[in-house]
Each structure stands twice: as structure tokens, then as C-alpha cells.
Amino acid sequence: MNTQDKVKINKLPTGVPGLDEIVGGGLPEFSFNIIAGAPGSGKTTLAHQFVFANATPERPALYFTVLGESAIKMLRYQQQYTFFDPAMLPGSIRFINLSQVVLEKDLGAVLEEITKEVEKDNPAVVVVDSFRTMVRKPQSDMDLQSFIQRLALFLASWQATTFLIGEYAEDELRDNPIFTVADGLFWLRQTAERNSIVRKLQVIKLRGQDSVPGLHTFRITEAGVQAFARTFGLTARKRNPPSDRRLSFGIAELDKMLGGGVREGDSVLVAGSSGTGKSVLATQFIAEGIRQGEPGIVAVFEERPQAYAERASSLGLDLETPQKDGKLTILYLRPLDLSVDETMHSILDAVQKIGAKRLVIDSLAGFEMALSPGFRADFRESLYRMIFALTGIGVTILSTVEVDESFTEFTFSTYSVSFLTDDIIRLRYVSIDGQLRKIMVVIKMRGGNHAKDIREYEITSKGVVILGKRLANYQGLISGIPVHSDRPDQTQEPSLDTGIEHTT
């Protein structure tokens, strides 16, 4: 059968930011769906968002309430959300209470009541909240199965997209006939991780179209449910082809060490212990980008944007003006209960808003601390997805990471994230001639030559300044305790290696 012969399934907007991406573009029209989850997981709110996004006076939504939360209280609370439009009630959205018929009669009467209302109003959307309480009386399996089959058949025939809401436990998935009949099954989870609440959504089943598998973080805000797809909303976007363009740090000597600068679309890791100038380097990188007309984002976790800008100002770098001009966004991401997906959402919003080309994450340690404890276990995996997604759209990322200074080892990252990065710049202290001085070395550059030189640098009022030539008269510099060599000074211009990558 060719494409033209296939029936076209219209996709309805879910009304939930991020959820359309997860379900493959929208919810299939006329589908029969279950929203399951524990109390307080956001089931009713999600259903309301769908209803408000799709109901019209011509094709209204019928919202059947049964036992449980009373409609008057439900409306009292739901109208606090920004998506709630009271003018849509009751013309486009009708709430119908079925408590009495459920309490006094059998499932046949319930079906009859729903049928009567549907035939009268010709709704586009039907919600039963909660379906679990509707079938609360002991029923034989056959009665229940027959009821569900007839309900699903009737509502689909009447061209209604349906949501049944229920407080189900996951171990019911195998035996409950409702899950067999359903075209779509959405499971909302809410768990406490230490002192944080983590909400996740899973599309367990969705007939007719591809959905994004896995658990997706969601949050309930004043705008209702907001989902954060694991794909970061980038599935529809093609990856940019690799670029040969080099981005400058605004530090000529460092650019030389990098073979002309950082390759556009790379992920750069700047690793060093406290006070080695990681943030200074990152600030110079972003400031140079702005100077060259490349908007930037700085995601800070350990200090407020104002403090970050003030520190840049002390280095002679103006971050206030580009913020006012829409060329720079300093994101302070609310600490302690973030998911990487939420962080990504904020960053992507900012990237798209100002067309950012450079992104600084300062620092990975702060980022990890800002996450809810439940997400920290997945930090590396999440970071991989985030970096892959962002570099794929041409954003060059510079992340800083603090490493424990050791005078016997030369680690690149305590997070073992160096495999995620294309380029690594290592900063460290070194003891020379009775002074604690700083050295810098480019450890790796994927797909390009870089200098092998170990260079001394200082942090001055102009930022990072690389001093003199390479430190040729010392051995064991990377140990932090070098030994002076008696060899004659062979210092030359920074040399580039032949592209050999160091093991990281």
C-alpha cells in the first residue's frame, strides 16, 4: 500500500508544552486513552489542558466526573492555571456529574447516560474522571470487559478522542482489560528523592505513531503540566554538518595552542582546581564571541547573574550591555531540584531566543548540585544527551569542571565526563622557584592539531594572560612539582602535534 492509500490520522495538540514532541507530533484523533498514576501526579490537570486546547462550541468537550474530587472543587483549583478559560464553560466544555448513576445503578446505566450525552452534544473530546471509581463495584471480568469494549467502540464511532483517568498501580498493567483496549497509555509518576519531588511521564503505549520512549521529566507550574522530552525537542531538526570554522577565545596565544581556536560546534572542557581561572577563561570565551557578533548563553549555578557580570567587569569585560542588547543571556538555574531536561529546556529557549552560538556551563559541579538527587545518578548520561543535542545544532559549548589538585596525578575531570568533550584544556598549579604558579596545556582536540606546549599563565586585570614561551627547562611539570632541567633553553614558537589524541 503506498502512502496515498493509507488513512491519515490527524494529530491533536495536547495543550501540554513538550508533550506533542513526546507523542510524535500530537495525540491521534479518535484515540481511546488512559491517563494513569497515583493521586497528585497531575492526571486531571493534563486532561484539562487537552480539553481546553481542543474544545470548541461546535465540537465541545464532555468532562464526566464520577466519585472522588467534586467538580466544584476541581474547577476551583483548575482555574488557577493559566490555560483555564472560564468563558469556555459551559459552551465548549461541559462538566457532567455521574455520581448518582454510578452509585445507584449498574454499568449498563452508566453507558446509557454517557451515550445520551454524547449523542446530544457531539463532542470532540470525552473525559471520564475518574474511570477507576466508575467501575469500583465488584464486576465480573466479562461485564467490565464488555463495558469497556462498548464504551471504546461507541466513543470512537462518534469521533471522540477519549481520556479515561484512573489511579492505577503498575502491577495492574498485565491483568486489567482496560489497558488492552486503550490506544494510548500515559503513566505519570511522582517520587520523593531525598528532599526533592521528581515527576516523570511515560508513554507506555500509543497506537498509530511513534512516540519517544523512556521516562520524561515533567513539572506542574502555574501553566499546568509541562513536559521535557528526552530528545529536548530537537528530533525534527537535522544535525548541522561539522564545521571547520574556528572560534577565538580572544587570547591570541591560547588560540595558537588550539590550532587557531575552538572548532565551531565542539564541546570544550576546561578543567582545573579552585582559583586556576576556569570561569575567567569561560567569560573571555563568551565575551570574545559577543565581540565577534556571536550571541552567547552563560548557565551559572554557583552565583547570581549580577555577580557573574560584576566579576567580568573587573576583568574589563562588559557583560551588561550585551544582555541589554539581547546578545547575551546569563541563566541562573534554580538550584536543588532541577532535571537535566528542564535545564536543557531553559537553555534551548535562550539559544533559540537570541540565536546563541556559544554556551558556557559554569560549572558541571554546580550543575550536578542543582539537580534533584534522583537525577544525579543519571548525570553523565543526561549530559551526553544534552551536549549531543546542542552541538548538533551548531552551538559550541564550554564547560568548566573543578578537579582535585594532586601532586602525583593529572586528572582531567572528577566526573569522568571527558569522553563527552571534543577538546580539553587543563589548568593547574605548579610549584616553581618557591612560587605557586599556573600552567595550561591543551590535552586533546578532536579532529585537529593542537600545541603540545605547557604554558605558564597569569590572571590579571585583563583576564588570562599567557606568559612567554613554553616552559622548556622543567621536567615533571604536570606533576605539579617539576624539576629544573639543565638542558639549554629550546623554547620555540608553540608547536602543533600531529593530531595524536591523548587518552582521557
Place this chain on the structure above:
Amino acid sequence: MTAAPGMRDLAHRLLVYEADAGKASEQLESATLRVYEKLRHCLGEFVGVAGFQSLASRALTLSRPEVPSLSAARVAADGSLEGLGDIETQFDMGKPSAADGEIILIARLLGLLRLFLGEALTLSLLRSTWPGEAFEDRNSLHGRKV
């Protein structure tokens, strides 16, 4: 605590509208009962019979201190209003003071709706039951627009 002036105005307008409609159709039922029954139908659909019965009982209880003659009235299990007795006088739009008891009961019910649902949603629901002209400021007690 007395019924809020805004709700009294609204109740008055609905009663005036129903009094006019009653005269036109020569219905014997009082304007108060017609307003009450329309509210019962409109609200009962989405809050259920028990839900409406609870709201109406509360409204009646709140009204009694202002209108002692309502002491004989009660809300039945199906939400209908019984035993209005003397208070169930024919609403006369020319004599607003005589109709205070009727207005207060309806005003209390509307006040509860506004308390729980807010003004916008309450008016949305009422507008689905009464035509726009029922809300016009034809003969309100305080001359306020709804």
C-alpha cells in the same frame, strides 16, 4: 454577615427576569422557585444531585438569620426546595423590600458559587441558563452592571 450587594443585585435581576417571563407565560410557579429550579438543573449537571443539595442547604442556612421566615424551608435530598410557605409570595418587581427573603436565598446560593468558582466562571455558567437580557440592569437594587 449579610448577602453581598453584588450577589443581591444579580439575584434581583434574575428574579425580575423570571417574574416577567412568568407573567408572559402565565406560569403559576413563583419567580423564586423558577430561578432556584434553573440553578438546580444547571448546577446539578456538573456537581451532581448531592453536590447541589449541599450547596443549597448551606445557602438556606446562611439566609435564615436575615430572613427568619425561611426557617420552615428545607432542601430535599434531590435538591428541590420545600416549605417556602409565607416567603413564597409572588415576587413583585415594584416592591423590592417585600422580595428580600427570596432575593437573599438566591443571592446566598450565587454567593457560594462565586466563592468557590470565582465571578467569571459563575457568570459563564449562569449565562448558559439565562439569556443576556436577564443580566441587564433594568431594575436592580443598586444599579450596578453585572
